[in-house]
Amino acid sequence: MPKQRSESNEKCALCSKATGDSWLSCEICGDCDWYHAKCLQLSDEAYKVLQDLWFCKTCNDKVRKIIPFLAGLQVRMTVTEKTITIMENYMGKNGQIIKLKSNIAKISGD
Numbered sequence: 001m002p003k004q005r006s007e008s009n010e011k012c013a014l015c016s017k018a019t020g021d022s023w024l025s026c027e028i029c030g031d032c033d034w035y036h037a038k039c040l041q042l043s044d045e046a047y048k049v050l051q052d053l054w055f056c057k058t059c060n061d062k063v064r065k066i067i068p069f070l071a072g073l074q075v076r077m078t079v080t081e082k083t084i085t086i087m088e089n090y091m092g093k094n095g096q097i098i099k100l101k102s103n104i105a106k107i108s109g110d
């Protein structure tokens, strides 16, 4: 489904022309500016890939900072899930706290 160019901004932010079919708008700050693929010096292939998920330079810098943070979060969540599973296993049996502690140390250490 093609995106709609913002009505309030009918010209390419780079060349100030209103015509042209191949264009991109930022997925994050979206409605404000749009750009011709050729004004961004994108190839046809790059345009096809990026047309649905393109970030302007400002947002791209933000995204690059967020992604490592999310990746770190994912790892931490995985560790927590494992920890809970182990706790449940041990608590379900006879609560071997010492063994439990050493298992958690194995997971979080490295």
Ligand SMILES: [Zn+2]
Pocket: 012, 013, 014, 015, 016, 017, 035, 036, 039
């Ligand atoms: Zn342009």
Ligand SMILES: [Zn+2]
Pocket: 026, 027, 028, 029, 030, 055, 056, 057, 058, 059, 060
């Ligand atoms: Zn943006």
